[in-house]
Each structure stands twice: as C-alpha cells, then as structure tokens.
Amino acid sequence: MLRYLLTEDDVGSVRFGISPLCELGLSLRAIKEPARFPLQLGWLRRTEEARTRLDMPTLMALIDERMWTPDFLNPRPTSPLTRLDDELEALAAIPADVFRGDLVAVHGAVPEVFAGSASAAMRRVIRALQQLWDTCFEPYWPRMRAVLEADVVYRGRQIAQSGVATMLNGLSSRIEYDHGVVSVRLADPNDRTQAIDGNGLTFVPTMFTRRASAPVGDGPPMIMYSARGQGALWEAERVANPAAVAAVLGETRASLLAALGDPASSTELGVRLGVTASAVNQHLRVLRDAGLLVSTRYGRSVLYLRSELGTALLETRAG
Incomplete structure (x- = not known):
C-alpha cells in the first residue's frame, strides 16, 4: 500500500x-x-x-x-x-x-x-x-x-x-x-x-x-x-445506415460524426479523414450548431464528441 x-x-x-x-x-x-x-x-x-x-x-x-x-x-x-x-x-x-x-x-x-x-x-x-x-x-x-x-x-x-x-x-x-x-x-x-x-x-x-x-x-x-x-479507441465506428446519414449530412460530415464516438480534436480528425483543418473546423461548427456534437476546451485544444442526438441519428435505420 x-x-x-x-x-x-x-x-x-x-x-x-x-x-x-x-x-x-x-x-x-x-x-x-x-x-x-x-x-x-x-x-x-x-x-x-x-x-x-x-x-x-x-x-x-x-x-x-x-x-x-x-x-x-x-x-x-x-x-x-x-x-x-x-x-x-x-x-x-x-x-x-x-x-x-x-x-x-x-x-x-x-x-x-x-x-x-x-x-x-x-x-x-x-x-x-x-x-x-x-x-x-x-x-x-x-x-x-x-x-x-x-x-x-x-x-x-x-x-x-x-x-x-x-x-x-x-x-x-x-x-x-x-x-x-x-x-x-x-x-x-x-x-x-x-x-x-x-x-x-x-x-x-x-x-x-x-x-x-x-x-x-x-x-x-x-x-x-x-x-x-479507451473502450472504442481502436474499433471502427459502426453506422446502421451510412448511406442514409450521408444523404442527410453529406459524406464528410457523416464521417466526422461517425468518428466522434470518442473525443477528438480537429487536427486529429483532419489527419484521419484526409480533410484540411479549415474544412474540418467548418464542418464541426455546423454539426455542433445542429446539436449533433458537443465540445470542450483542454489547454489550446478543443475536443469534440458526438452528442446523444448525433448517436441517435447514426443508429437510424432505413424503413
């Protein structure tokens, strides 16, 4: 002890x-x-x-x-x-x-x-x-x-x-x-x-x-x-109906939403998705304003995480 x-x-x-x-x-x-x-x-x-x-x-x-x-x-x-x-x-x-x-x-x-x-x-x-x-x-x-x-x-x-x-x-x-x-x-x-x-x-x-x-x-x-x-850090995000979500949000925003099951910064997201930092930030602002993401600051970084509403959207299945 x-x-x-x-x-x-x-x-x-x-x-x-x-x-x-x-x-x-x-x-x-x-x-x-x-x-x-x-x-x-x-x-x-x-x-x-x-x-x-x-x-x-x-x-x-x-x-x-x-x-x-x-x-x-x-x-x-x-x-x-x-x-x-x-x-x-x-x-x-x-x-x-x-x-x-x-x-x-x-x-x-x-x-x-x-x-x-x-x-x-x-x-x-x-x-x-x-x-x-x-x-x-x-x-x-x-x-x-x-x-x-x-x-x-x-x-x-x-x-x-x-x-x-x-x-x-x-x-x-x-x-x-x-x-x-x-x-x-x-x-x-x-x-x-x-x-x-x-x-x-x-x-x-x-x-x-x-x-x-x-x-x-x-x-x-x-x-x-x-x-x-850490639980989902290395798991690929499973989206119930990715085509339907992409049709609503667009491919890039749907990918960002899927990637944010765990907190991440815009820099990390840009590297992972092959999107410029400025474009990532623009998409993140839109998703946050729509209530699909939440954000918090740590030092100089802003971390983003999918909200309950965002998770519910990803779980939507085609009728």
Missing part, C-alpha cells in the same frame, strides 16, 4: 499532466503481455509489423515479470501536456547512479544488456524509445492524446462540480481518499507513506495501466491511472 499524506494546501494543488514518455514506458506492459491489455489489442495489431524492427532486447530489459518499469521512464509531467523531445532530453541528463539505481530497484541488478558504460546504455535506451515512438506511437498519438486530454477535462469538471474528494475516489478501484490520505493499493507488498509537503501530487492518465500505478522509488508524488474512453 502506498499512502500520500496531503495537507489542505496540498489538496488544493492536486494537478494533472500527460506524459508521452510515461506512455512509451508503460506500453511495454502491453507488448510483453498483450492478453492483460485487451483494450489495446487494436494498437498491438496495428503495430505488430513495425515492432519487428525495434530493439526489443533493450526495450524488454526495461520491464520485469511484475510489469514494473524503472522510474526514469515515468517522469512527473512538468506541464499539462509535455513534449517527448523535452522528456528524452531530460532523460539523457540523469546521473549514471540514478540510471543504474532505478534499474536495480526493478530487476535487483543491472540487466546484462546495459552492462558497461552507463552513458552508452542510456544512449541505447533513448534510441530504442525514439524508434518505438516513431513507428508505433507517432501515427496514433493524436488519437490517443485526445482520449487522455478528454479524461483530464472530465476530472476537472468533477472537481468543479463535486470537489476533489469525489474526483479522487472515482479514479480507480485501487485509489481511495479519506481525510487527507490518498491510498493506492499496488502489487508492491511493502507499505510506503510519503508526505506531499508542498511538492504537489500529480495524476497522469494512461492507456497502459489497468487500475493504478506509482513510482517504484520515493520520487516526486505521482499516480498513473487508467484513462476513461
């Missing part, structure tokens, strides 16, 4: 962030044991061929049989949405003793693949992670990021409407909050208690944890939890 102790000020400063590097590191769980991550089987299928070209000995040396990964792969986000380039730059700068210590904390010893120079081993790790990103994440990141952003927006709305306690107790069945204590039930049999002491507690939504995860060591206070809205 991990317990974070929060003062009243700490409760008020709970924050959220999205970390591409966390996603890379945690994705090794799904790659290692696909059956444990059924919601990501679509991603695994789409990236199967690309993964044959990766440095798998290096990547698999970053995870153990308990599905633990070293803390240097789980940096606390410094902003609501960090950039992978910045995170990899920070990773390259960590001291050799931290690199080795984080590996030992997971494996009990430094894996053979990382024997010798720590700087050479770190370069190999960064190169393998960059390849994983380029081939398996970058093509799908806008779609994945939209789900993560939408989750953060949802949690923020919960705090505004019902308070921090309600939000915290709704994150996961493994996370409980009571009278200033956030308790996380982990696979780690050891009990750990850590006071926040003004350092801030950061929550990180992810696609690659089933319940909740936390740093292996006593690093900055952070909890990674399963993001909402």
Whole structure:
C-alpha cells in the first residue's frame, strides 16, 4: 500500500499532466503481455509489423515479470501536456547512479544488456524509445492524446462540480481518499507513506495501466491511472445506415460524426479523414450548431464528441 499524506494546501494543488514518455514506458506492459491489455489489442495489431524492427532486447530489459518499469521512464509531467523531445532530453541528463539505481530497484541488478558504460546504455535506451515512438506511437498519438486530454477535462469538471474528494475516489478501484490520505493499493507488498509537503501530487492518465500505478522509488508524488474512453479507441465506428446519414449530412460530415464516438480534436480528425483543418473546423461548427456534437476546451485544444442526438441519428435505420 502506498499512502500520500496531503495537507489542505496540498489538496488544493492536486494537478494533472500527460506524459508521452510515461506512455512509451508503460506500453511495454502491453507488448510483453498483450492478453492483460485487451483494450489495446487494436494498437498491438496495428503495430505488430513495425515492432519487428525495434530493439526489443533493450526495450524488454526495461520491464520485469511484475510489469514494473524503472522510474526514469515515468517522469512527473512538468506541464499539462509535455513534449517527448523535452522528456528524452531530460532523460539523457540523469546521473549514471540514478540510471543504474532505478534499474536495480526493478530487476535487483543491472540487466546484462546495459552492462558497461552507463552513458552508452542510456544512449541505447533513448534510441530504442525514439524508434518505438516513431513507428508505433507517432501515427496514433493524436488519437490517443485526445482520449487522455478528454479524461483530464472530465476530472476537472468533477472537481468543479463535486470537489476533489469525489474526483479522487472515482479514479480507480485501487485509489481511495479519506481525510487527507490518498491510498493506492499496488502489487508492491511493502507499505510506503510519503508526505506531499508542498511538492504537489500529480495524476497522469494512461492507456497502459489497468487500475493504478506509482513510482517504484520515493520520487516526486505521482499516480498513473487508467484513462476513461479507451473502450472504442481502436474499433471502427459502426453506422446502421451510412448511406442514409450521408444523404442527410453529406459524406464528410457523416464521417466526422461517425468518428466522434470518442473525443477528438480537429487536427486529429483532419489527419484521419484526409480533410484540411479549415474544412474540418467548418464542418464541426455546423454539426455542433445542429446539436449533433458537443465540445470542450483542454489547454489550446478543443475536443469534440458526438452528442446523444448525433448517436441517435447514426443508429437510424432505413424503413
């Protein structure tokens, strides 16, 4: 059990962030044991061929049989949405003793693949992670990021409407909050208690944890939890009568409506449908004004989601 102790000020400063590097590191769980991550089987299928070209000995040396990964792969986000380039730059700068210590904390010893120079081993790790990103994440990141952003927006709305306690107790069945204590039930049999002491507690939504995860060591206070809205992320949208909907809305607007079963930004939609950003925005405004979509802002992005009326339209069958 991990317990974070929060003062009243700490409760008020709970924050959220999205970390591409966390996603890379945690994705090794799904790659290692696909059956444990059924919601990501679509991603695994789409990236199967690309993964044959990766440095798998290096990547698999970053995870153990308990599905633990070293803390240097789980940096606390410094902003609501960090950039992978910045995170990899920070990773390259960590001291050799931290690199080795984080590996030992997971494996009990430094894996053979990382024997010798720590700087050479770190370069190999960064190169393998960059390849994983380029081939398996970058093509799908806008779609994945939209789900993560939408989750953060949802949690923020919960705090505004019902308070921090309600939000915290709704994150996961493994996370409980009571009278200033956030308790996380982990696979780690050891009990750990850590006071926040003004350092801030950061929550990180992810696609690659089933319940909740936390740093292996006593690093900055952070909890990674399963993001909402993953269920249909990799499923093709099923429209009962696409021809009828297209006849009413037009092909492009019907496709946009079908694609918005989960939150997405106009940029992502443009890439997915091969439509210019300006055209997508124009169509989205029309659909929203007609009550077929709803929208919400996250940072600089606006996320769109099909409304109940839009879903009802897609389910219309020909008479």
